[in-house]
Amino acid sequence: MARGLGAALVLAAAGMLGAIIARAYQERPRALRALQSALAMLLTEIVYGATPMPDALDRVARRTPAPVGRFFAAAASYLRAEPGAGTAQAWRRALADPPGWCLTADDEAVLADLGNCLGRSDAADQEKHLRLALAQLQRLQAQAEAERDVHVRLWRYLGAGAGAALVLLLY
């Protein structure tokens, strides 16, 4: 009885571990897509609306679901707290404490580069930087989708398979 229960627990735990890793692969393309639509909104606010940065970030945050929306909300609140420090610093602080998204270091590097330019130049220049970041994120998304297709199933099977192997070994 106890052996059966233990075996079931080992199986479940390994399966769950596999599922968690698989989930990260599933979530990343989703987060990247949300990020792209958020940046597209920011572009509209900046280039066509000439909305001041704290308000623009807030509007984007309100219209973007968590966790990506939380990132923009954090950047906006840092910017409001210290208006003289500039967008770059607020953006860096928000990035330093990511809102629990499944982005990789590559993805965050694109955001970090963008943050250094945000709000510092005229509308035409801002558009250039935002379009560059959007193009990079699109490329990363294609890559993330390819990885997802391979890894999601792999990690699920690997989790379940490793659990089964462990049960066989132990008992």
Added chain:
Amino acid sequence: MFAHTFRDADRIDREIVPFLPPRLADLVAGLPPDVKGRLEELRLRVGRPYAVLLAGEEHWFLGGRGLVRDPGAAVRASAEDGERLLAAISRSSVYALEAELRHGFVTLPGGHRVGLCGETVVESGRPRTLRYVGAFNIRIARAVPGAADRVLPHLIAPGGRIRHTLIVSPPGCGKTTLLRDLARQISAGAPALGLRGTTVAIVDERSEIAACRHGVPQLDVGPRTDVSDRCPKEHGIVQLLRAMAPRVLITDEVGAATEAQALRDAIHAGVSIIASAHGTDWRDVAQRPALTPLLDGGVERAVVLSRRRGPGTVEAVWDLTLPSPRPSTARGHMPARTVVSMS
């Protein structure tokens, strides 16, 4: 007087210091209150010492422990200081300032004005914006309530109508300050003079009378005053006449014939006008052909200012409705009699 100084010093702390880069903010906040109260300009030039101008043409530099005469002993502004100041005055949104960068200044809450210059981006022969800002001039705005006290009684006709008035003076003699306080008092009403408050419109092409920010006056121009900010005068006058139905129309620095004509149209529309014009004295202004339509068209009073006893010295108020007793050199506009001579 002292209360004045302390209120001004307090305004510097509340309205200017929060925008400054940290190092400069500390230096300015640490100045003694009487110095803050006399602050007129604060200049940040990247790579060069911070400079300040106090009332009475006193030029100083900002040193680590207060004001210094020697530029070598002063604190220098870094490129980062400049960037932080630009970020603060633009709310981190330089792209939202395109028009302001083209005009060369940004108005802060409180009416203080930050002049900017640097590398200009030119598009089809006209400046479009600034790519790099290399120098900032923060000019402290100070309304002077009561500046019009000595003039206003002479501008009221029997029945409470405001007379058509031209204010004449060389630059820096307080024309704009006088116009602002006239707007405030006429708009609010002056019971002691039998003046009920009335609707005033200001065409503020240079954004100096009301110092609007986002269309809202930052200096007190009265409770019944509408302001057309940065609009070319000849258009602004027509627009306000049509849209806001003012009783009194105030504008600054009339020079072109089209502007004088627009003001004349306003007079014909039954609106009292108060305008100012550059000129060393009355004769100088009366001889300008561009202003003839205005002078022929019913201006009743001329106020002549100088800075003989400080900015805002009223030299004389002329009555232009009286016939000239002697042949005049200036197209019949030699003032016949001084209503009041303040000299």
